[in-house]
Amino acid sequence: MTLIDLANPTRFLSLTARVLPWLAGATTMLLLVGLYQSAMAPDDYQQGATVKIMFVHVPNAWLSMFVWGVMSLAALGTLVWRHPLADVAAKAAAPIGAAFTFLALVTGSLWGRPMWGTYWEWDARLTSVLILFLMYLGLIALWRAVEDPSRAARAAAILTLVGAINLPIIKFSVDWWNTLHQPASVLRMGGPSLDRAFLIPLLVMAIGFSLLFVTLHLAAMRNEILRRRVRSLQMMQASRQAA
Amino acid sequence: MRLSGRHVSCIRGGREVFSGLDFEADSGQALAVVGPNGSGKTSLLRLVAGLLAPAGGSIGLDGGAAELTLPEQAHYLGHRDALKPALSVAENLSFWRDFGGGIEDIGQCLAAVRLGHATHLPAAYLSAGQRRRLSIARLLAVRRPVWLLDEPTSALDAAGQDLFAGVMRDHLEDGGIILAATHTPLGIATRELRMGGAA
Amino acid sequence: MTALAALIRRDIRIALRVGGGALIGVLFFLTVTVLMPFAIGPDLALLTRLGPAILWLGALLASLLTLDRLFMADHEDGSLDLIVMGRTPLELACAAKALAHWLAAGLPLVVATPVLGLLLNLDAAATSAVALTLLAGTPALTFTGMIGAALAVTLHRGGLLLAVLVLPLSIPVLIFGVAASQAAITGPLAFGTPFSILCALSLASLVIGPFAAAASLRHGLD
Numbered sequence: 001m002t003l004i005d006l007a008n009p010t011r012f013l014s015l016t017a018r019v020l021p022w023l024a025g026a027t028t029m030l031l032l033v034g035l036y037q038s039a040m041a042p043d044d045y046q047q048g049a050t051v052k053i054m055f056v057h058v059p060n061a062w063l064s065m066f067v068w069g070v071m072s073l074a075a076l077g078t079l080v081w082r083h084p085l086a087d088v089a090a091k092a093a094a095p096i097g098a099a100f101t102f103l104a105l106v107t108g109s110l111w112g113r114p115m116w117g118t119y120w121e122w123d124a125r126l127t128s129v130l131i132l133f134l135m136y137l138g139l140i141a142l143w144r145a146v147e148d149p150s151r152a153a154r155a156a157a158i159l160t161l162v163g164a165i166n167l168p169i170i171k172f173s174v175d176w177w178n179t180l181h182q183p184a185s186v187l188r189m190g191g192p193s194l195d196r197a198f199l200i201p202l203l204v205m206a207i208g209f210s211l212l213f214v215t216l217h218l219a220a221m222r223n224e225i226l227r228r229r230v231r232s233l234q235m236m237q238a239s240r241q242a243a
Numbered sequence: 244m245r246l247s248g249r250h251v252s253c254i255r256g257g258r259e260v261f262s263g264l265d266f267e268a269d270s271g272q273a274l275a276v277v278g279p280n281g282s283g284k285t286s287l288l289r290l291v292a293g294l295l296a297p298a299g300g301s302i303g304l305d306g307g308a309a310e311l312t313l314p315e316q317a318h319y320l321g322h323r324d325a326l327k328p329a330l331s332v333a334e335n336l337s338f339w340r341d342f343g344g345g346i347e348d349i350g351q352c353l354a355a356v357r358l359g360h361a362t363h364l365p366a367a368y369l370s371a372g373q374r375r376r377l378s379i380a381r382l383l384a385v386r387r388p389v390w391l392l393d394e395p396t397s398a399l400d401a402a403g404q405d406l407f408a409g410v411m412r413d414h415l416e417d418g419g420i421i422l423a424a425t426h427t428p429l430g431i432a433t434r435e436l437r438m439g440g441a442a
Numbered sequence: 443m444t445a446l447a448a449l450i451r452r453d454i455r456i457a458l459r460v461g462g463g464a465l466i467g468v469l470f471f472l473t474v475t476v477l478m479p480f481a482i483g484p485d486l487a488l489l490t491r492l493g494p495a496i497l498w499l500g501a502l503l504a505s506l507l508t509l510d511r512l513f514m515a516d517h518e519d520g521s522l523d524l525i526v527m528g529r530t531p532l533e534l535a536c537a538a539k540a541l542a543h544w545l546a547a548g549l550p551l552v553v554a555t556p557v558l559g560l561l562l563n564l565d566a567a568a569t570s571a572v573a574l575t576l577l578a579g580t581p582a583l584t585f586t587g588m589i590g591a592a593l594a595v596t597l598h599r600g601g602l603l604l605a606v607l608v609l610p611l612s613i614p615v616l617i618f619g620v621a622a623s624q625a626a627i628t629g630p631l632a633f634g635t636p637f638s639i640l641c642a643l644s645l646a647s648l649v650i651g652p653f654a655a656a657a658s659l660r661h662g663l664d
Contacts, residue, residue, distance in 0.1 A: 292523070292527055293526075293527060294523055294526060294527065294663050295663070311529065314526075314527040315527070315528070315529045317527065319523060319524065319527060321520050321523060322520070323518070323519050323520025323523075324519065324520060325519055325520040325521040325523070325524050326519065327452070327456055327519070327521075329455075329456050329459040329460060330452070330455060330456065330459070334452070334455070337448075338448050338449075338451075338452045339524070341444050341445060341447075341448035342445045342448050342449060342524075342525070342528060342530065343445070343528060343529070344444070344445060344529060
């Protein structure tokens with residue numbers, strides 16, 4: 001079993017067909033355990049029960065960045081190694097990444113509501129995630145704008161890599177912009193010193209969500225491969241002359 | 244029915260393309276507009292289609308529907324095929340049928356141009372010749388007495404040209420009029436309207 | 443009527459299919475709105491005050507951006523010739539195209555407004571006021587913008603020329619749209635006064651737009 005074997009879409013399909021049920025099962029188990037542990041976790045002395053949003057928010061926020069990393073690797077695969085599955089992986093990851101980012105934003109603003117008294121605060125972290133969300137949407141728009149996937153792939157790969165280089169710069173600028181305008185009155189979410197009672201459910205949830213991503217990503221890649229097969233079959237049918 | 248032009252002249256971009264042109268075609272007749280590049284074949288068709296205004300002279304259709312203008316009784320098949328790649332073959336054709344007020348069956352029209360196998364496929368997947376045949380299906384989906392055809396057989400292979408000749412013959416037998424700009428024989432009996440040079 | 447319904451159905455389908463631009467307008471709206479606080483600063487009180495103006499400017503630019511292709515795509519593939527020749531009056535065909543464009547690209551802007559209102563710290567009343575004014579005002583933007591789109595297609599120029607042509611025409615809409623939103627939020631003017639004028643502008647543009655666009659298409663084709 002090497003990377004070369006995986007490069008063959010047919011082999012990829014048959015392999016993932018065997019792996020996916022197990023992955024889905026493991027994901028469900030971990031998320032159930034994580035949710036149970038989160039529900040059992042004590043309330044925070046300051047934030048009360050709202051702290052439990054953290055168990056959903058933090059994994060989503062972590063995945064929102066992780067998925068971009070996966071897409072950057074896939075973009076390298078497209079541009080440098082011309083791996084046949086790389087642009088499939090990149091295309092399939094974008095909507096999932098956008099969904100995780102969206103959930104991070106929603107849970108973040110729900111968490112912020114009791115803290116700030118408003119659903120949205122131009123907090124440095126939330127703002128950075130919002131920009132990340134916009135970049136995901138732009139990438140999806142790019143994929144959708146071009147009908148031929150192999151042509152869209154290179155453009156999307158370049159944009160993904162530029163985004164990967166730009167993200168730290170954006171993060172830094174937003175932090176600077178935010179501190180310039182806002183004295184440190186905003187609640188720092190999470191914080192470095194986390195009690196064990198919180199840490200373990202958070203880790204379980206983080207692993208559960210990561211597995212969820214892998215499951216969804218493999219399933220989406222299968223869909224994309226099948227969609228491309230349908231497309232080439234249709235093109236073959238179009239070029240067939242009627243008898 | 245008679246399509247006729249009297250002393251038609253055309254000026255485009257400050258340049259006189261042609262002037263004093265007379266032509267006429269009766270029901271059941273095809274007029275092939277021939278001449279070198281730049282002699283104004285396309286301009287003439289677009290004048291008849293009402294897409295350009297003549298600089299002088301008049302063009303008219305006698306014996307057609309009195310309440311309709313000439314362009315409203317004509318089909319124009321230009322260089323550009325008026326197809327949307329994002330829509331399926333059937334969607335493209337049924338749009339032009341509904342927009343033109345036609346009642347013909349889409350499946351039959353597509354079968355007539357041998358595109359029956361591609362009905363549900365996106366038009367983006369069609370080859371140049373297939374796109375041209377889909378444009379020809381548009382002529383069948385809505386009935387119009389006057390057909391204005393600009394290089395209709397370009398991109399068509401021999402079989403496609405035969406097929407189109409049959410379509411045009413049927414149209415002429417129904418009493419239609421064809422005005423076609425062309426470099427190649429159309430495969431039907433035509434009179435020639437020579438443009439440019441000695442005209 | 444079937445001809446117009448077919449035209450509307452086709453344009454909406456194309457806008458929603460792969461390669462269509464319906465949702466890019468909303469994305470642009472979102473991006474422009476998110477940019478504003480970076481220029482103004484994250485002061486929520488200030489953003490609340492400027493919110494309606496920001497949303498209106500964003501919607502104006504977004505609907506302008508998508509208008510570029512209104513006639514251009516049909517011109518490039520020859521569809522426009524056939525539409526001009528057709529038995530449907532060109533004015534009605536233009537109106538149908540603009541209506542389809544508004545449904546596919548204008549209405550989503552109105553739907554997106556509540557989310558953006560949240561970002562600008564607008565309360566529910568203010569957000570619904572802005573959404574209502576956008577609902578009443580964006581048809582005016584589409585139908586006046588259509589004139590510019592028709593001129594641009596006959597001149598074979600798009601993009602910035604369209605913006606320069608259309609933006610001055612949309613100033614009245616902007617004035618009364620923002621005025622009505624502000625009236626609903628802070629007063630002292632009654633909401634009804636500017637809102638009625640906004641509706642009147644929209645209704646007038648529904649009439650003027652198709653005629654002007656059809657006239658420029660008829661005379662400008664070659």
